[in-house]
Amino acid sequence: MIRFEGAGKRYGAAVAVDRLDLDVPEGETCALIGPSGCGKSTSLRMVNRLVAPDEGRVLLGGRDVAESDPVRLRRGIGYVLQGVGLFPHRSVAGNVATVPALLGWSRARVSERVDAMLALVGLDPATYRARRPDALSGGERQRVGVARALAADPPVLLMDEPFGAVDPLARGALQREIGALLRSLRKTVLIVTHDIDEALILADRIAVMRGGRLVQAATPEALLARPADAFVAEFVGRERALRRLSLASAGDLAEPGEAPEVPEIAPDTDLRAALSRMLETGATRLRLAGPEPRVLTLEALRGAVNEERAAPGDGPS
Numbered sequence: 001m002i003r004f005e006g007a008g009k010r011y012g013a014a015v016a017v018d019r020l021d022l023d024v025p026e027g028e029t030c031a032l033i034g035p036s037g038c039g040k041s042t043s044l045r046m047v048n049r050l051v052a053p054d055e056g057r058v059l060l061g062g063r064d065v066a067e068s069d070p071v072r073l074r075r076g077i078g079y080v081l082q083g084v085g086l087f088p089h090r091s092v093a094g095n096v097a098t099v100p101a102l103l104g105w106s107r108a109r110v111s112e113r114v115d116a117m118l119a120l121v122g123l124d125p126a127t128y129r130a131r132r133p134d135a136l137s138g139g140e141r142q143r144v145g146v147a148r149a150l151a152a153d154p155p156v157l158l159m160d161e162p163f164g165a166v167d168p169l170a171r172g173a174l175q176r177e178i179g180a181l182l183r184s185l186r187k188t189v190l191i192v193t194h195d196i197d198e199a200l201i202l203a204d205r206i207a208v209m210r211g212g213r214l215v216q217a218a219t220p221e222a223l224l225a226r227p228a229d230a231f232v233a234e235f236v237g238r239e240r241a242l243r244r245l246s247l248a249s250a251g252d253l254a255e256p257g258e259a260p261e262v263p264e265i266a267p268d269t270d271l272r273a274a275l276s277r278m279l280e281t282g283a284t285r286l287r288l289a290g291p292e293p294r295v296l297t298l299e300a301l302r303g304a305v306n307e308e309r310a311a312p313g314d315g316p317s
């Protein structure tokens with residue numbers, strides 16, 4: 001787990017990060033979000049000691065990072081950067097092999113690991129192993145960046161604007177896929193982004209910062225339902241209702257029932273897409289594909305948007 005305890009950083013008279021208290025429990029993904037210059041990257045860099053806090057401390061697995069050897073510390077942390085930062089003169093395999101090779105793994109073990117990592121991020125090893133980064137699309141480069149960060153199986157991953165260089169059309173699907181992968185691997189992830197939709201897709205918990213301070217840390221659901229103040233409400237956007245719908249699937253909200261005459265959707269369709277389908281077709285009910293007869297109603301969608309029930313994980317940190 002990652003823990004910020006009153007961690008602060010000043011540059012001259014300017015406060016970049018103001019006594020940040022934040023926990024990222026083991027196996028969870030936390031997104032730091034906020035306007036440009038609010039202290040997101042500075043906070044992230046405190047974790048791997050690229051920045052030393054001048055007050056408070058940052059703990060990793062219960063240990064103050066200031067007491068760890070920086071080289072060993074960084075080898076235990078996967079790092080994914082904006083624009084990926086792949087080594088341009090190394091092949092895809094050479095890039096993914098970086099940390100295992102530094103750790104002195106045998107050639108055979110490294111080679112096996114490279115193939116496994118490429119397959120994990122959805123790239124066929126035989127096709128991609130020998131390619132150079134400049135022969136990849138933005139999305140493929142990003143996948144290689146993730147494969148490289150995961151190669152030595154670090155428990156912690158730091159991601160700084162990881163999808164910034166990916167074409168906006170492909171970005172959502174890639175974010176969903178990588179998010180599911182990180183969840184299945186139970187990595188502890190801290191991700192910096194200024195994109196609320198990215199945070200909603202990837203994070204178990206979102207920490208909104210402003211002027212170096214933490215304004216609110218909450219689950220995506222709680223952040224959209226109950227923003228702490230006008231700044232957070234503005235930041236999460238005016239489309240809050242639609243964003244809340246995009247967090248859940250039709251299967252979560254459907255009720256048993258027969259409706260043979262209405263349009264059919266897959267149970268994993270998100271509720272925002274389901275609403276869109278209702279608006280396009282004029283239907284107020286949709287039938288879910290599958291063996292059980294189930295329907296999703298417009299009424300249920302309304303209820304989901306307006307629901308004010310306290311979500312678990314709400315609170316300041």
Ligand SMILES: Nc1ncnc2c1ncn2[C@@H]1O[C@H](COP(=O)(O)OP(=O)(O)OP(=O)(O)O)[C@@H](O)[C@H]1O
Nearest residue numbers: 011015016034035036037038039040041042043194
């Ligand atoms: N090395 C530095 N020297 C002086 N000031 C710095 C340094 N690094 C960051 N800052 C300042 O600290 C503040 C926080 O910067 P930081 O990079 O953490 O913000 P950010 O939220 O990540 O911004 P962005 O979204 O634009 O990347 C900014 O005002 C920035 O100018």
